[in-house]
Amino acid sequence: MRRGFPVLAALALALCLLLALSAGESWIPPSGIWAALARFDETRQADVIVIYQRLPRALIAMLAGAALSMSGAVLQGVLRNPLASPSLVGINAGAALAVVAGAFLLGLEPRAQGSAALAGGGLGFLASLGVARLAGHAHDPRGLALILSGAIVSMFLGGLTQALLLSDPALRQDYLGWLGGNVSHVHAERLADFWWLAALGMAAMLLLARRLSLLALGAEKAASLGIDVARTQLLALGAAVLASASAVAICGPLGFLGLVVPHLVRPLTGARFGALLPGCALAGACLCLLADLIARMALAPLALHTGVVLELLGGIAFMLMVRRFYLRGAEA
Amino acid sequence: MIRIQGLTVGYGRKPVIRGLDASFAPRRFTALVGPNGCGKSTLLKAVMGFLRPQAGRVTLDGVPMARIPRRALARRIAWLPQENHCPDYLTLGELVEMGGHARQGLFAGPDDRDRLLFREALRTVGLQDQAHLPVNALSGGQRQRAFIAMVLAQDTPIVLMDEPVNHLDVTYQYALLGLVRDLTRRHGRTVVSVLHDLNLALSFADEVVMMSGGEARASGPVAEVLNAANLREVFDLDAQVIRHEGRRICLPALPEPSA
Numbered sequence: 392m393r394r395g396f397p398v399l400a401a402l403a404l405a406l407c408l409l410l411a412l413s414a415g416e417s418w419i420p421p422s423g424i425w426a427a428l429a430r431f432d433e434t435r436q437a438d439v440i441v442i443y444q445r446l447p448r449a450l451i452a453m454l455a456g457a458a459l460s461m462s463g464a465v466l467q468g469v470l471r472n473p474l475a476s477p478s479l480v481g482i483n484a485g486a487a488l489a490v491v492a493g494a495f496l497l498g499l500e501p502r503a504q505g506s507a508a509l510a511g512g513g514l515g516f517l518a519s520l521g522v523a524r525l526a527g528h529a530h531d532p533r534g535l536a537l538i539l540s541g542a543i544v545s546m547f548l549g550g551l552t553q554a555l556l557l558s559d560p561a562l563r564q565d566y567l568g569w570l571g572g573n574v575s576h577v578h579a580e581r582l583a584d585f586w587w588l589a590a591l592g593m594a595a596m597l598l599l600a601r602r603l604s605l606l607a608l609g610a611e612k613a614a615s616l617g618i619d620v621a622r623t624q625l626l627a628l629g630a631a632v633l634a635s636a637s638a639v640a641i642c643g644p645l646g647f648l649g650l651v652v653p654h655l656v657r658p659l660t661g662a663r664f665g666a667l668l669p670g671c672a673l674a675g676a677c678l679c680l681l682a683d684l685i686a687r688m689a690l691a692p693l694a695l696h697t698g699v700v701l702e703l704l705g706g707i708a709f710m711l712m713v714r715r716f717y718l719r720g721a722e723a
Numbered sequence: 724m725i726r727i728q729g730l731t732v733g734y735g736r737k738p739v740i741r742g743l744d745a746s747f748a749p750r751r752f753t754a755l756v757g758p759n760g761c762g763k764s765t766l767l768k769a770v771m772g773f774l775r776p777q778a779g780r781v782t783l784d785g786v787p788m789a790r791i792p793r794r795a796l797a798r799r800i801a802w803l804p805q806e807n808h809c810p811d812y813l814t815l816g817e818l819v820e821m822g823g824h825a826r827q828g829l830f831a832g833p834d835d836r837d838r839l840l841f842r843e844a845l846r847t848v849g850l851q852d853q854a855h856l857p858v859n860a861l862s863g864g865q866r867q868r869a870f871i872a873m874v875l876a877q878d879t880p881i882v883l884m885d886e887p888v889n890h891l892d893v894t895y896q897y898a899l900l901g902l903v904r905d906l907t908r909r910h911g912r913t914v915v916s917v918l919h920d921l922n923l924a925l926s927f928a929d930e931v932v933m934m935s936g937g938e939a940r941a942s943g944p945v946a947e948v949l950n951a952a953n954l955r956e957v958f959d960l961d962a963q964v965i966r967h968e969g970r971r972i973c974l975p976a977l978p979e980p981s982a
Contacts, residue, residue, distance in 0.1 A: 468810075601824070604821065605821055605824055607810040607813075608807075608808060608809065608810075608821070609804075609807075609808045611768070611771070611773050611802075611804065612802075612804055612807070612808070614771070614772075614773065614793055615771055615797060615800070615801065615802040615804075616797050616821065616822070616824050616825060616877070617793050617794040617796070617797030617798070617824055617825030618793060618824075619792075619793050619794075620793075657811070657812050658812060661812050661813065661814065661817065662810040662811060662812040662813040662817075663813070663817055
C-alpha cells in the first residue's frame with residue numbers, strides 16, 4: 392500500500408480534476424475540456440465556462456486543499472498534538488480578521504488584503520501560543536492548552552470580525568461569502584496574486600521533511616540526532632502559517648482539511664514527512680475538489696459555499712478524533 | 724574525553740546537581756549509579772547540552788560542549804533517553820534509519836555502508852525480522868531494544884545511555900550489556916550508562932561514578948570503588964560485596980522485620 396499510494400493518489404486527483412471540470416450546471420465531456428484547453432475559442436460557451444469558471448475554481452480548490460492539509464500535518468508534528476490544524480490554532484481566524492479589518496478600516500485593496508491575511512494568520516497563531524503559555528502547565532505533553540487557547544483566540548477574533556462586518560452593510564455583502572470559505576472563480580485574481588506564497592510555504596515544508604520526522608521523536612532526542620530544534624520548529628511553523636494563510640487569503644478560511652487529511656493519509660504513507668507531506672497535498676487537493684463539487688451540486692441550482700460543506704464534515708470528524716485521542720484512555 | 728567541572732544545573736532555579744566534578748574515561752564503560760533523584764539523568768542531559776548550567780562547564784576533548792554544533796555533536800555522541808517516544812505508523816526499520824541522520828547529506832539518503840549498519844544494529848538487538856512492523860505495535864522490551872538499535876545505528880565514538888536495560892528481561896539485560904561492553908573493548912567506544920542494578924554494574928562496567936544528592940561521592944575502577952563503605956555512604960545501604968568465581972556480587976542486607 393505504501394509504495395502504491397502516490398500513484399493511486401495522483402490518479403485519484405486527475406480523476407477528481409476531470410470531474411470538477413466536467414460536472415456542473417451543464418455537463419461538459421472530456422473532449423470538450425480538451426478542446427477548451429488546447430484551442431480556446433471565446434465564442435464557444437463551453438470553453439468560456441471551463442477556462443474562466445471551472446478551471447480557476449478547481450485550481451483554487453486544489454491549492455487550498457494541498458496547502459491546508461500539509462500545514463495541518465506540520466502543525467500536528469511540531470506541536471505534537473493530533474488535534475492541531477490551521478483552523479484550530481488561530482491562523483484562519485487571524486487571517487480572516489486581518490482581511491476584514493484591512494478592508495473595512497483601512498480600505499485595503501484585494502492585493503494588500505493578502506498581505507494582511509498573512510500577517511493576521513501569524514499573529515493569530517502567536518496569540519494562541521501566548522494564551523496557551525499563560526494558561527497551560529509546562530508539562531502538558533499533548534499541548535491541550537494550545538488547542539483550547541486556539542479555540543478561545545479564534546472565537547475572540549471571530550467576534551471582532553463579526554462586529555466589523557455588522558458595522559458596514561455595504562461591504563458586508565462582499566465578505567460574508569468569503570468568510571464562509573468560498574472557493575469561487577471570482578477569486579481568480581487572488582489566486583494569481585498569492586499562489587506563489589502558498590507554493591513557497593509548501594516547498595519549505597517539503598525541504599524540512601527529514602528534520603520534521605526526527606522532531607516527532609521528541610525535541611531532545613531530535614537534538615541528540617543532530618537537529619537544530621529551535622530553528623527547525625521556527626522554520627516549520629513559519630512555513631505552515633505562510634502556506635495556510637496564503638490559502639485563506641485566496642478563498643477564505645476552510646476548516647476540516649488541515650485537521651483530518653493528515654489522519655487519513657498517515658496510515659497509508661507512514662509517519663515520515665517525506666512521504667506524508669506529498670500524500671497530504673494530493674489527498675487534500677482531492678478532498679477539496681470533491682467538497683467543492685458537492686457544494687455546487689448538492690442543492691443545485693443553488694450553490695453552497697465549499698467552506699460550509701467542509702465545516703459540516705469537520706464537525707463530525709472532530710468529534711471522532713477527540714474520542715480517539717482524548718477519551719480512549721478514559722474508557723479503558 | 725568528556726570532562727565535567729564544577730557543574731551546577733537543574734530545572735528552573737532549583738539545582739539538581741551541585742558543583743559536580745567528573746570525567747568519563749575514553750574507551751571505557753562507565754556506570755553511573757546512585758539513589759533515585761540524585762541527578763543521574765540530569766547529568767546526562769546536561770552533558771548533551773539540553774540544560775543551561777548555572778555554573779561550571781562540560782568539555783569534549785577540551786572544547787566546551789555548547790560550542791559544538793548539533794550536527795557535529797550527533798556524529799560524536801549518541802544518547803538513549805530514559806523515556807522514548809515514537810509517532811504512530813513509524814516502522815522499526817524507519818526508526819533505526821533515523822539514527823544515521825547526522826552522517827547523511829541534507830537530502831541524500833543512506834548509502835550501502837549505512838544500510839549494512841542498520842541491518843547489523845537490528846540483528847544485534849534480535850529484531851532483524853521485525854523491521855517492517857510499526858514500533859508502537861511492539862512490546863515494551865522490544866521497543867526498548869528498538870531504540871537501542873537506533874543508538875547503535877548512530878555509530879558514534881561516545882554513547883550515553885539512561886537505564887538501557889529498563890523493561891528488558893534478564894536474558895536481554897545480560898546480552899545487551901555484554902554487547903555494550905564489547906563496544907568499548909573491541910570497537911574502542913566510550914560508554915556511559917545509568918544502571919540501577921549494582922550487580923550489572925559490577926559485572927560489566929570498567930569504571931563507576933557514584934552519585935548522591937547531586938554530587939559525585941566516589942569514582943574510579945568499579946572493583947575498587949563499588950565497595951561496602953561507599954554503598955553505605957551513597958545509598959545508606961548495608962551490603963556485602965562478595966567475590967564468587969572471579970566476579971563481584973553485591974548482596975544487600977535484609978531489613979529488620981518490623982515488630
